[in-house]
Amino acid sequence: HAAAGATVVLVTGDGVPLGTLALTDRLRPGAPAATAALTALTGTAPVLLTGDNARSAARVAEATALVDVRAGLLPEDKVDAVRELQDAGRKVLFVGDGVNDAPALAAAHSGIAMGRAGSDLALETADAVVVRDELATVPAVVRLSRTARRLVLQNLVIAGTFITGLVLWDLLGHLPLPLGVAGHEGSTVLVGLNGLRLLRESAWRPGRDPSQGARR
Known part of the structure; x- marks a missing residue:
C-alpha cells in the first residue's frame, strides 16, 4: 500500500498489532479535466504543491x-x-482549502479557496471562494476574469472615443447641446450593454468566451 502512495497506519490493541489501515486522498471529481482546461487556457501546466509524501503526490500527478x-x-x-x-515572471493563481494553504493563498497574486471543505483561515485569506466543490469552476473563474478585464478595456475605449469626438466637435465647430447630451448618454448605454454580456449563460459554460461570440 505504501508503494502505491497510501499512508499506512498500524492498528494495535493492548500493545498487540491487530492490522493496518491504508489511507489515501480521494481525487476530486473532474480534476483531470480541470487541469487540462487550465493548461489549455493559460498555456502553462499547473504546479502541484502538497505536504503529502512523494508517492502520494506522484499518484495524483499521474492521474491529472x-x-x-x-x-x-x-x-x-x-x-x-x-x-x-x-520571481520567474509568472502570474500565480493558488488554489487550496487547508490551513497550511493560507500563507500561499496570501502570497499569490490571486487565491481561490474550495469552500465546502475549506478551512476558515483559507476562506478568509482567499480572494475568491468556490462554494461548490467543483474544480471545473476554477478555469471558468479564470476565463471570466479575463473576459471582464477585456470588457473593461473595451468600455474605456468606447467611452473615451465618444467623449473625445464630442469635445473635438465642440472645439472645432458647434455642438448642439441636445446632441451632446444624446452622445454622452448613448455611450453610457453602450458601455452598460457591453458589460451585460458577462451575464449571459454562455459566459459560464466551459470553453466559451462571451466576448468572442459563439463557436462552431
Missing part, C-alpha cells in the same frame, strides 16, 4: 497529467514556491 510536482512541503515551503514562480 501534471509534471511539476513538489511534495513534502511545509506552509512556508509553499510560499517559497509561489514566490519562486513570481
Whole structure:
C-alpha cells in the first residue's frame, strides 16, 4: 500500500498489532479535466504543491497529467514556491482549502479557496471562494476574469472615443447641446450593454468566451 502512495497506519490493541489501515486522498471529481482546461487556457501546466509524501503526490500527478510536482512541503515551503514562480515572471493563481494553504493563498497574486471543505483561515485569506466543490469552476473563474478585464478595456475605449469626438466637435465647430447630451448618454448605454454580456449563460459554460461570440 505504501508503494502505491497510501499512508499506512498500524492498528494495535493492548500493545498487540491487530492490522493496518491504508489511507489515501480521494481525487476530486473532474480534476483531470480541470487541469487540462487550465493548461489549455493559460498555456502553462499547473504546479502541484502538497505536504503529502512523494508517492502520494506522484499518484495524483499521474492521474491529472501534471509534471511539476513538489511534495513534502511545509506552509512556508509553499510560499517559497509561489514566490519562486513570481520571481520567474509568472502570474500565480493558488488554489487550496487547508490551513497550511493560507500563507500561499496570501502570497499569490490571486487565491481561490474550495469552500465546502475549506478551512476558515483559507476562506478568509482567499480572494475568491468556490462554494461548490467543483474544480471545473476554477478555469471558468479564470476565463471570466479575463473576459471582464477585456470588457473593461473595451468600455474605456468606447467611452473615451465618444467623449473625445464630442469635445473635438465642440472645439472645432458647434455642438448642439441636445446632441451632446444624446452622445454622452448613448455611450453610457453602450458601455452598460457591453458589460451585460458577462451575464449571459454562455459566459459560464466551459470553453466559451462571451466576448468572442459563439463557436462552431
